[in-house]
Amino acid sequence: MDIKELSLQDIKDFLTNNNEKAFRAKQIYEWLWKKNVKSFDEMSNLSLKLRELLNEHFSLNPILVEDMQESSDGTTKIAFKLHDGYSVEGVLIPSEKRATACISCQMGCTLGCKFCATATLGFKRSLTASEIYEQIYFIKTLAEERGYNFSNIVYMGMGEPMLNYDNIMKSIDFVTGKDGLEMSPKRITVSTAGIAPMIKKLADDDVKFNLAVSLHSAINETRDSIMPINKKYNLEELSEALVYFVKKTGSRPTFEYLLMSGVNDSPADARALADYCRAFPIKINLIEYNPHEGDLFNKSKKEDTEYFIKILEGRNMVVNVRHSRGKDIDAACGQLANKKNN
Numbered sequence: 001m002d003i004k005e006l007s008l009q010d011i012k013d014f015l016t017n018n019n020e021k022a023f024r025a026k027q028i029y030e031w032l033w034k035k036n037v038k039s040f041d042e043m044s045n046l047s048l049k050l051r052e053l054l055n056e057h058f059s060l061n062p063i064l065v066e067d068m069q070e071s072s073d074g075t076t077k078i079a080f081k082l083h084d085g086y087s088v089e090g091v092l093i094p095s096e097k098r099a100t101a102c103i104s105c106q107m108g109c110t111l112g113c114k115f116c117a118t119a120t121l122g123f124k125r126s127l128t129a130s131e132i133y134e135q136i137y138f139i140k141t142l143a144e145e146r147g148y149n150f151s152n153i154v155y156m157g158m159g160e161p162m163l164n165y166d167n168i169m170k171s172i173d174f175v176t177g178k179d180g181l182e183m184s185p186k187r188i189t190v191s192t193a194g195i196a197p198m199i200k201k202l203a204d205d206d207v208k209f210n211l212a213v214s215l216h217s218a219i220n221e222t223r224d225s226i227m228p229i230n231k232k233y234n235l236e237e238l239s240e241a242l243v244y245f246v247k248k249t250g251s252r253p254t255f256e257y258l259l260m261s262g263v264n265d266s267p268a269d270a271r272a273l274a275d276y277c278r279a280f281p282i283k284i285n286l287i288e289y290n291p292h293e294g295d296l297f298n299k300s301k302k303e304d305t306e307y308f309i310k311i312l313e314g315r316n317m318v319v320n321v322r323h324s325r326g327k328d329i330d331a332a333c334g335q336l337a338n339k340k341n342n
Contacts, residue, residue, distance in 0.1 A: 003058035004032055004130035008179070014057070020050055028054070032130075033180045036137045038062045063134045076142070080135060082107070086124055088158055090135040092142055099143035100152040103135040105168055106159025111193050114226045115216070115258060115289065115297055118158045126163070129170035136175060153183070155190040156212070156256075162198035172209060185209040191256065196233040196241035203248035211245065211253040212285075213238070217264045218276035226263065239279050246280045254283045259300040259308065261289075270308045274315035283318045 003011070011025040024046065031043045040046075040054045061083035070076045076092040091102040107124040109116070140150045153175065155161045161168045172188060174180035185208035192199065193214045202211065217223040223230040233241075242253060257273065259265045277284070286309065289299035300308070305321075312319045 001058055002061045002128070002130065003028075003054065004060070005128065006058075018053060020053070024050065029179055032060075033133070033174050036062075036134060061128075061130075063131055063138075065138065078135075078138065078142075080131075080138075082127075082131060088127065088131075088135070090139055090157055092139045094143070094146070094148055097147075097149055098151040099139075099146075099148035100154060101136050101139035101143070101150070102154050102157050103132060103139070104157030104159055105132055105155055105161045105164045109159050110163065111160055112228050113193065113214075115260065121158075126159070126167060129167040129174070132167060132171040133174050133180070136171075136181070140181065151187060153188045154212075155188070160193055160195070161190050162192045162195040165198060165201070169205070176208075189254070193227060193229050194233055194238045195229065196237040199238075199241040200244050203245040206249065210251065212256055213242070213253055214258075215255040215273075216258050216260075217269065218272040219264075219269065222264055222269070226260075235276065239276065242280050242282075252281045252283060254285055256285050256287060258287045258289055259305055260297040261300045261304065263297060265300040265304045265308055267307065267311060270311035271315075274312055274317055277317060283320065284312060285320050285322050287322045 006014070008025055008029050011028055012022045015024055016022050027045055028043065031037045035042075037043060037060075039060060040051045040058075043051055043054075046054075063080040063082055065078060066081040066087055067079040068076060074094045078090050078092070079087050080090060081087050086107045088104040088107055090104060093100040093102060104127065106126045108121040109118045110123045112119045136153055143150045155168065168190065172185065172190075175183050175188065176185050188209040189212050190202075190207075190209055191212040191214060199211070199213075214227075215223075216226060218235060220230065220235050223235065245251075245253065255273075255277070257264075273284070286305070288305075289297055291299075309319055309321065
């Protein structure tokens with residue numbers, strides 16, 4: 001059993017049951033989460049006897065760096081190898097003196113969004129909390145080695161976070177908690193394709209991190225065609241969940257909207273989006289489409305994008321345009337699909 005699956009109390013119980021001092025559990029926990037060691041032998045303030053006891057009863061399944069690619073713009077994509085041979089990808093995204101980590105929560109994805117390269121992998125499994133956390137720890141370390149202030153984490157890599165809810169929440173507990181990185185939850189954003197019941201659960205759990213929703217269309221027929229999840233939780237159900245989330249948490253979510261030529265970038269699409277946003281306070285991130293192997297779509301023309309923005313701003317929408325980073329190494333939004341898993 002991977003020892004990182006145990007709580008602090010579980011480790012205390014194990015130690016006392018084996019005639020070891022319970023206070024050692026706190027030391028072990030610090031080695032596991034604050035220092036992110038790869039083996040029990042690195043726990044130098046524990047006796048050799050205790051390290052041997054841990055080795056006998058538990059395993060450590062660290063993720064390993066399999067490959068790194070650096071883009072011309074400084075974005076770095078890291079392929080992490082998991083203990084069972086699968087690989088996932090995380091991305092270091094630099095911006096002036098700051099850096100953001102984009103991390104994965106599943107190996108593959110079940111949702112089948114038509115514009116996403118990860119969907120081509122199918123679904124293998126969800127990641128554990130420690131596998132998620134270790135991506136963050138590595139990217140944080142890499143950013144700091146390069147002189148960046150590690151400022152933000154986005155759960156926007158491979159997989160749907162709301163379908164790995166418990167492990168996502170546990171990983172965030174360690175990112176924000178004293179046993180881990182002690183980062184503010186306001187520096188964390190979790191993205192979902194719009195699983196309405198889980199958005200309500202986030203509200204009920206009184207989360208303090210930011211919520212982003214991959215919307216990509218405010219017209220049911222269009223969204224049905226590019227995001228099959230909309231057939232299960234349509235725009236009306238999603239709106240109800242977001243109203244609930246805003247009321248319970250007091251926070252303003254963000255819509256991620258990928259502009260695809262001839263699909264969702266017309267004036268009618270812009271007006272539908274503005275109308276949809278009337279029900280709750282929202283920020284809109286417009287994202288240029290990033291091509292990948294087996295592509296079905298093209299990015300919007302410059303003039304169509306500009307007119308789309310003009311319509312939204314004319315309706316008093318808060319709009320940001322996100323320019324893609326790392327396109328030349330397939331590290332941009334929607335491009336993560338480690339080919340080693342195919």
